[in-house]
Amino acid sequence: MFGYLIRRTATSLAILFAVSFAVYAIFALLPFDPAALTCGKNCNNPAIIEANRIRLGYDVPFWQQYIVFLGGLFAGRNYGQGAAALHCPAPSLGYSFNQHECVTTLIGRALPVTASLAIGAMILWLIIGITLGVVAARFRGRSADTASTVFVLIGTSLPTFLTGLLLLVFVVIKWKIIPFPSGNYTPFFENPIEWAQILLLPWITLAFASAALYTRFVRNAVIETLSEDFIRTARAKGLSEKVILRKHTLRAALAPIATMAGLDFAALLGGAILTEKVFNLPGLGRLSLSAVVEYDLPIIVGTTLLSAAIVIAMNLIVDILYAFIDPRVRVAA
Amino acid sequence: MFKNTSGTSRIARKALASLAAITLLGAGLVGCSKASSGGNTLTYLTHSDSWTHADPNRNYTGQHIAWFGSYMHRTLTAYKRAAGADGSSVVPDMATDTGRASNGNKTWEFTLRDGITFEDGSAVTCADVKYGVSRSFATDVITDGPGYAMSMLDIPKDKAGASVYKGPYKADGNDAAAYDKAVTCSADNKTITFNLSRAVGDFNYTVTYLSFSAVPKASDDGDKYDMHPVSTGPYKIEKYVAKDEMVLVRNDKWSKDSDPIRNAYPDKIVVRFGLAEEVRDQLVINDSEPASMSLDGILPTNLATVFDDAGVPVDAWKGRALNVYDPYVTYTAVNVSKVSCVQVRKAIYYARDFAALQTLAGGAAFTGDPADGVIKPLMGLDYKKTTGYEDWKQEGNAEKATALMAEAKTACPDVYKRATTAGLTFDIGDTDTNKKAATIWIDSVKKNSGIILKFNFIEPGSYYNIVLDITKQGDLSRAGWAPDWANASTVIPELMLDGYGFPLSRAGKDPTYAEFKKRAEANLAEPDRVKQGAEWAALNQYVMDQMWIIPGVFSKTQEMWGSKLTGVFFWEPQGAPSFGDIQIAK
Numbered sequence: 001m002f003g004y005l006i007r008r009t010a011t012s013l014a015i016l017f018a019v020s021f022a023v024y025a026i027f028a029l030l031p032f033d034p035a036a037l038t039c040g041k042n043c044n045n046p047a048i049i050e051a052n053r054i055r056l057g058y059d060v061p062f063w064q065q066y067i068v069f070l071g072g073l074f075a076g077r078n079y080g081q082g083a084a085a086l087h088c089p090a091p092s093l094g095y096s097f098n099q100h101e102c103v104t105t106l107i108g109r110a111l112p113v114t115a116s117l118a119i120g121a122m123i124l125w126l127i128i129g130i131t132l133g134v135v136a137a138r139f140r141g142r143s144a145d146t147a148s149t150v151f152v153l154i155g156t157s158l159p160t161f162l163t164g165l166l167l168l169v170f171v172v173i174k175w176k177i178i179p180f181p182s183g184n185y186t187p188f189f190e191n192p193i194e195w196a197q198i199l200l201l202p203w204i205t206l207a208f209a210s211a212a213l214y215t216r217f218v219r220n221a222v223i224e225t226l227s228e229d230f231i232r233t234a235r236a237k238g239l240s241e242k243v244i245l246r247k248h249t250l251r252a253a254l255a256p257i258a259t260m261a262g263l264d265f266a267a268l269l270g271g272a273i274l275t276e277k278v279f280n281l282p283g284l285g286r287l288s289l290s291a292v293v294e295y296d297l298p299i300i301v302g303t304t305l306l307s308a309a310i311v312i313a314m315n316l317i318v319d320i321l322y323a324f325i326d327p328r329v330r331v332a333a
Numbered sequence: 334m335f336k337n338t339s340g341t342s343r344i345a346r347k348a349l350a351s352l353a354a355i356t357l358l359g360a361g362l363v364g365c366s367k368a369s370s371g372g373n374t375l376t377y378l379t380h381s382d383s384w385t386h387a388d389p390n391r392n393y394t395g396q397h398i399a400w401f402g403s404y405m406h407r408t409l410t411a412y413k414r415a416a417g418a419d420g421s422s423v424v425p426d427m428a429t430d431t432g433r434a435s436n437g438n439k440t441w442e443f444t445l446r447d448g449i450t451f452e453d454g455s456a457v458t459c460a461d462v463k464y465g466v467s468r469s470f471a472t473d474v475i476t477d478g479p480g481y482a483m484s485m486l487d488i489p490k491d492k493a494g495a496s497v498y499k500g501p502y503k504a505d506g507n508d509a510a511a512y513d514k515a516v517t518c519s520a521d522n523k524t525i526t527f528n529l530s531r532a533v534g535d536f537n538y539t540v541t542y543l544s545f546s547a548v549p550k551a552s553d554d555g556d557k558y559d560m561h562p563v564s565t566g567p568y569k570i571e572k573y574v575a576k577d578e579m580v581l582v583r584n585d586k587w588s589k590d591s592d593p594i595r596n597a598y599p600d601k602i603v604v605r606f607g608l609a610e611e612v613r614d615q616l617v618i619n620d621s622e623p624a625s626m627s628l629d630g631i632l633p634t635n636l637a638t639v640f641d642d643a644g645v646p647v648d649a650w651k652g653r654a655l656n657v658y659d660p661y662v663t664y665t666a667v668n669v670s671k672v673s674c675v676q677v678r679k680a681i682y683y684a685r686d687f688a689a690l691q692t693l694a695g696g697a698a699f700t701g702d703p704a705d706g707v708i709k710p711l712m713g714l715d716y717k718k719t720t721g722y723e724d725w726k727q728e729g730n731a732e733k734a735t736a737l738m739a740e741a742k743t744a745c746p747d748v749y750k751r752a753t754t755a756g757l758t759f760d761i762g763d764t765d766t767n768k769k770a771a772t773i774w775i776d777s778v779k780k781n782s783g784i785i786l787k788f789n790f791i792e793p794g795s796y797y798n799i800v801l802d803i804t805k806q807g808d809l810s811r812a813g814w815a816p817d818w819a820n821a822s823t824v825i826p827e828l829m830l831d832g833y834g835f836p837l838s839r840a841g842k843d844p845t846y847a848e849f850k851k852r853a854e855a856n857l858a859e860p861d862r863v864k865q866g867a868e869w870a871a872l873n874q875y876v877m878d879q880m881w882i883i884p885g886v887f888s889k890t891q892e893m894w895g896s897k898l899t900g901v902f903f904w905e906p907q908g909a910p911s912f913g914d915i916q917i918a919k
Contacts, residue, residue: 080474080502080555082502082503082504083501083502083553083555084471084474084502084554084555084556085555086554086555086556086557097556098795098798099383099575100556100557100559100560101557101560109574165609165611165612168609168612169611169612169615172621173612173615173616173619173621174615174619176621179621180616180621180622183577183578184576184577184578184605184606184607185577277607277609278609278612280576280605280606280607280608280609280612282574282575282576282577282607286382286576286607287576290382290576290792290795293763293790293791293792293795294791294792294795294798294799295799295805
């Protein structure tokens, strides 16, 4: 296992470098002039654009720019000179002149918001999805199964932004069941109750569609597992249905669900854009979206790199987890 | 297979128990929910992710100037806080009077009042105001603000036409002595003197801009100052996070004795950023936030809730809404450097279904009258109705548009081909209403002229940052402009001349530009106000003859607020409410 981890870590780092180069190359070679980022209304003055080009380090060849970018990851980066000089400490992903902040700081601020949203939503949809899926499988063909089918249809049909808007407008604004939160986000360690209150509706919104999907997956996986020979053997040995379901069926059925959940979680950590937009959560999704709209290249590079790193890391975690869930994978490894 | 009913019912019970636990937890969070900010907190709601700028030198929209000028940034003079035309007169703010002119209006002196401090208690001096003004010259760092300091102060220009003074951040290649000569401080550091390159009879109006306010050098970190400007007003920033909120608390170092024009009514002021537009409107309509006000106006789909067909607030909204002419003219700037064909530009004007756009925006009662240029009738001396477009129709004139495109096919085949095949890009703010408007533009212009339009939706808080960037601006850009004060000298040059404040039309390479520039610059120095006004009107006609802009409306604005707010009135010179006069009823 240790050797496996070392090999996977080394491979992951190599992939990350390749991704960083590809991302940086794509954006560095686009037909935009990044030196014009801070020009504003005077951008039609060539002297000012050229001065900016030097200040931002875009006056050197592309490969040199990448090395500076890499260097910034380990040693930090300076912009400009004199009284208006800026410094972004390591690991520096650049500076955003639109948001007036180092990209690492912006991401560091946004990541806990998205992580809180993603973790809470995932826990919710896993609990609901697995519970309803198991019940639907166990009572296949009966009213519980039919009810779960209706839930699946509604959950997969309603777009996330519509669910969120409906909840916000009716539950919060019109019916006033929940007061409009006093802030957009409160960190967990500042006030865990307020943190949960603000995230309650976003969790429900995000979990709703996923819970419906997972209900269906779990139902089908449990049904398939219950028809396996080893389950028949377990019943022949006289084990109770409760023990068969809990100790034998679920573990086998949920292994692929674990993989799916890991990858879904990784994708969410890149930013649940629609949910964050509707509920005004200042997470990675909103950060990425505004960066694309504003042509804020340093943030685009930073968030893309982060998303790639998260996907790579989650792939590794899921693979390790799978080895624990399924002994056959352990033996093969 | 045998059945085990006891195991089955236990599974079902456990499943129900799990779901019940989740529901109870959720109900507990709901029940313990903390109410939104109450007490003496005034809340502003906006769709934008942040202020375009909080840095006083970079503020240029009327609403931003009104807001920050009410709460944080004092200037040498300010507009009187009064409704109607009375609000357009200038009163002293940091200065003891509205300025003393000499040398044929080329030298202006202002003396600071006693007792003005920054939020840390340190006294505001002439040096601080001088430093604040100097920041506008650092155009590579301090972007987007008004350029009056650069265009008016008596500082030489280099061969490229840029000022030889590059701002306070550069040591090399920077003629700081030239700035020190143009702006001087008295020995007691209380009187500031501006030496101008030309006569400016209303320079005391110019210094109402926040770019003429005081900035402490020790706190200035260039670009980052935009997130934490230092206050000289009744409030200071406690928190400012983009996409989240800004919180202002009382500045306990501010004194009413030295600031007769401002008030400090609420204990706290909060701006909530990034709200979905319908959510923003519903919060006010349902009075969920009784002490709140929208900063973005009202969605057209919600206008009927608040106003009747004539545009008057219905009974339930009397005292909570207003619908007035604002100082703005809306228009679509045509990037003449890219759309260098007057026939194509005119074809878009004739092809557009203006009537449908106006209906979408809520109808004439709310959107205003069709504009015929960039100068509004309210300007009086400077306005004359333009001619030459008597055959323009509100619903579009396909015949005329088609004829123009037939001319364009031979006169400017390259632009014609691009307009009818690849299409022209159209920059516009990313709002629900604009997305619907885009459909009308695309359909009517294509149907009536064959021109294809492709829309580029930009986040509102960043819109002008992007379209003012010549490398990012499209072929067409939606814009609006209000005169900086009651003279079209703050309209025609600012919008049409390269190197001035808002040159979205980029007409510098157009063959007809040279004569226009000569006449406009000569008219800036014209001492006869009536003659000057007539020439501004003629230049407005010139702009329309070349269709450097496609006129929109002489616009109106609507505002709405919660039931606990009082003292709201429309402040004409800024085109926004006088925020500092808003109070929360007990």
